[in-house]
Amino acid sequence: MSNEQFDVVVIGGGPGGYVAAIRAAQLGMKVALVEKSELGGICLNWGCIPTKALLRSADIVRLIRHAADFGVRADVQGIDLDSVIGRSRKVAGQLQRGVTHLMKKNGVSVHKGHARLKGQGVVEVTGKDGVTSLIASNIILATGARPRQLPGLQPDGDTVWTYFEALRPSRLPTRLLIVGAGAIGIEFASFYETLGVEVTVVEMAERILPVEDEEVSAYVADALTRQGIRLRTGCRVRSKARTDDLWHVEFDGPDATAIDVDVILVAAGVVGNVEELGLENTKVRVDRNHIVAGDFGVTDEPGVFAIGDVAGAPCLAHKASHEGVACVEKIAGLDAHALDVNSVPACTYSHPQVASVGQTESQAKSSGRAVRIGKFPFSANGKAIAMGSTDGFVKVVFDSESGELLGAHMVGDEVTEMIQGYVVARQLETTEAELMASIVPHPTQSEAMHEAVLAAYDRALHI
Template sequence: MKTDPFDVVVVGGGPGGYVAAIRATQLGLRTALVEKAELGGVCLNWGCIPTKALLRSADVLRLLRKADQFGIKVSSPAPDLQAMVARSRGVSAQLQRGVVHLMKKNGITVFNGHARLADKGLLRIMGSTGESEIAAKHIVLATGARARVLPGLSTSPDSVWYYREALTPSHLPKRLLVIGAGAIGIEFASFYHAMGVQVDVVELADRVLPTEDAEISEFVGRELQAQGMTLHLGSGVAQTQRRGDKWEVQLSGANGKRLEVDVVLVAAGIVGNVENLGLEGTRVKVEKSHIVADGYGSTGEPGVYAIGDVAGAPCLAHKASHEAIVCIEKIAGQNPRPIDAHRVSACTYSHPQVAHVGLTEQQARAAGRAIRIGKFPFAANGKAIAMGETGGFVKVVFDDVTGELIGAHMVGEEVTELIHGYAVAIELETTEAELMHTIFPHPTQSEAMHEAVLSAYGRALHS
């Protein structure tokens, strides 16, 4: 079956794909979307949203355990794992229904099935009811990415978890090994440790969260160890062997320890979903499992675009959504500004939380820039003291020649809700003078953001 040509067909219904479809209809383009699984993609169904629901449960549990510090008597709070998982799945389901509603509201034709390029401007869809073909002037690939599977560690609901299994556990292991100390690995480590699980984390780099500013990473590493986690940094997994109901894991590196764990949770990066898309014979280029695209999502093949995780780092839902808008507006003949990756903020919802935007101190120095650094601890912030959450700090990086804010980094309670302030400032190319003149409300944690700016110029008032 063939339909009349669409102006735009989007392949993939995640935060890049469904936003692309909505923006296309807003601009008057006849639009279709093809999705083989749930609308909302991995982020909404198996990533960003359900993990944050679980982590919220962990936060509540931590707070209850120290309720006596706030003058509240609570007896023996304990986790109900299945209730937590059920709530997490319910949150995702609610939002997934919202995306379905948005497709109907915007008049977007949705096809359920797997799409591949069949010819120029033609897609073949393999669905549960058979095959069909649809034509489009522009095809946007937003097929996302999936967890990297390590050799010898195939998925097992009882003993080897990737993100899907970690989100829907049937039991709590006594001892858990997390492979990978990036954002995903550290978030899951934080959740399971809060549940009372003995957690080991192995990471090839010499610090956790290795893409963060070094001072932030070092602080998080110390905090995780103080909480009781065991970190194996500068180490890899040399060998794994299943013995009975345990995994024996031999680590590589200087320490080369041998561990015995109940469950292995793999968080060793992602690979783009580029298989079976019909890219063979086209000028679409794939490098390291990701489609090569320019700042507007254009690939080497005219009329074919790629956005989101399938187009490479940074692999973040909000980056995918903004790429979608840029791509569609370019298709519609507008003149959008391409994304600057250094202006994309990123958050890790571990305990403590981490957030950043812009350059790290190390990146700025490596680029040869003269810089000023400012820092301010939450231990000197009134709101943080009142909340009983004084760990962490705010760090800012300024260009010493122009005064422009070029980087901001935070670690501490709910800093993921603060970073947008610096993201706006960096987008506006704000200088220290404008930030100093900005009046931050009292008492809030955001005052630490102001004090960090003052600190860079020797003017901090409360430290």
């Protein structure tokens, strides 16, 4: 067994882990990164990136179907599923190679294998070439998460899927049941419905996208229903039985009508990868399948940190990356700033898209604040009308006394590319005065962001 000494050992090569490794290397530390599968983690290989590639194919199908609206004669001649999936995998592969290059460029020592904490700053890595001990005074756990399994709905790779199987199906099902109406479930609902699959989504909560603003959830629900997606909220799977080539599924809830489907996709959240890490050799605590960590990823074990999905919600790649940088800068003794969970933006790449940051209207009101609400529809935005993208709106929530921007919520085409404006505004502690005084270019969809702020103070110009 060989021993190697490092300043920082990062366990997990996803967007939290590899970014932490890069930042540590930039700060002059000797860094090792351990990854048992593919660099880039779930996000790059099986989540964020490949799903967006699939959804882009769906966007093109949708646009061609509406080509006549733009004076263009075009028809969808057919969908080559293998090519759609192939492009998605190619995109993921390209970015994975990019991460590999970044590790080499920054001098990060990459170790392929399974890592286990042995205590006293020792990480034992078991790989195909044997066992290596990595020794460091700082260990960052960034092992991510995996799909939550529901009793009786364990994935079989054929007719019960997680997002792994949904990303590379061998065939298009005729009828698909999606269990869970969070971002993952709704994105796959949009993709498969566009490709001609009959989709039903079941959600235990009273509304889809339950963490989003209620008006946004309602708008998306109406849009998806008009597209042909069947939504069952306040409902759960009571029983299922395989008959011939179908699943016969029965429900508890307001709509208890049974259905028959080819495939069931379980998209009911994730659980942290905390098993087989040797945590029993440390003081690290685990609560509900996630490592308990405070600011900067600090755990109960000195010198051991946890970031990203394994440290709990929100389980988002950009949150993990931000935590990784903050954690490493704290280790380096810099004047780092801890993550503000209320300033983490969230995006859902369905059709229509959803983007948000900060508090919803109901959250702001329940905190006892007096609020001002501003809304502006894309149907009154010149660029949106020209692009044929008039569905949706922008909504902002302000503290009526201080003018603090408490939250911002959008639904519509490409709003995921717009939300960053409000993220920066919140980071700079901007009030309504600065936002109203800002000049927004015309014609752009972002004008709706400015108009929503004006509307909160009864100054909207175009409605």
